[in-house]
Amino acid sequence: MQYRSIIKEEWDKALEQMLSSHDVFASVSNEFGQDYEHIKPANISGITYNKPKPATSLKNFFLPVRENVTGKRTSEKPRIIIGIPNCDIEGLSLLDDIYLDKDFNDPFYRKRRENTLLVASDCFGIAEHCHCLSYGINPWSSRIADLAVVSMDGKIIFRIISGKGEDFIRNIPVSGLPVEKELLIAVEKEHSATESLLSEANKGLPDYKETGRIVREARKETWEKYSARCVSCGACATICPTCTCFLLIDKPGFEKIKQLDACQYPGFERVAGGEDGLYELHTRFRNRYMCKYVWKPQKFQPVACTGCGRCIEACIGKINKNELFMELV
């Protein structure tokens, strides 16, 4: 893996110059927490590096909650997204499998993917419900993203992951320097420390290989017990980086609106004539687990839950999926 470094102030100036030709989004921390913001000169200094998990998942940059898919396509400036945790980078690879399918790809998704430079950020430290490592996902990126960044010792260190990332580094208006060996050792130490924190925080959580069996074997009583506090708000699916369901809504004038959907909503599976295979709350609740831990791993790639923990944080009923897994392991 190749590394380059740039003095932090020079990187900030280079970013400012890029704002005229690019839409730049980055993870920013403020009094409301940590989330992506559209970067302007005033908030460049607030960009957060090395910290886990913005509140919004990366999915929303590629699958907007609602869009007119028959409307006029507007050309968008090239985008740069900075500060993406590796759980979301891995989640994007599942979205790619679905939306870039060779026979039925989504042109809106494809265009956004082609138009976006992905700059991941290594997680130094963990947030309360992070459990990526339990599912085989490292808290730092080495694939799918274009670059990964670390901020350390007054420098921004880039790990170059793709050819697109390499071109970006070559073309920014300040020259990148080789990274000293001591700094790379310090970065590796941070990786190990974060991995230890994850292992410690998630002791007793079954790994991903076990999850499919647990979900398949769980009895109706378990689903009834855990869904008892579910109010069908759909927040768990909306916030999840790997939930992909959508509706197409017909509008007058032959317009079609694509809107994100969630299997937790009543009526999700209702068909003409009124039949609904997921009418009962506990069946809808189970559906999400079957989707994440059984069906998607069978059909696409092995890991369809990245362990980001956002569904736990978002749940109004305080339902914690990890408690379910630990009870049944």
Ligand code: SF4
């Ligand atoms: S199911 Fe929960 S923990 Fe897994 S990827 Fe979705 S939001 Fe994250």
Ligand code: SF4
């Ligand atoms: S079926 Fe449910 S869990 Fe699966 S992608 Fe759709 S909303 Fe998410």
Ligand code: SF4
């Ligand atoms: S976030 Fe919680 S309450 Fe809302 S649909 Fe999901 S499980 Fe149910």
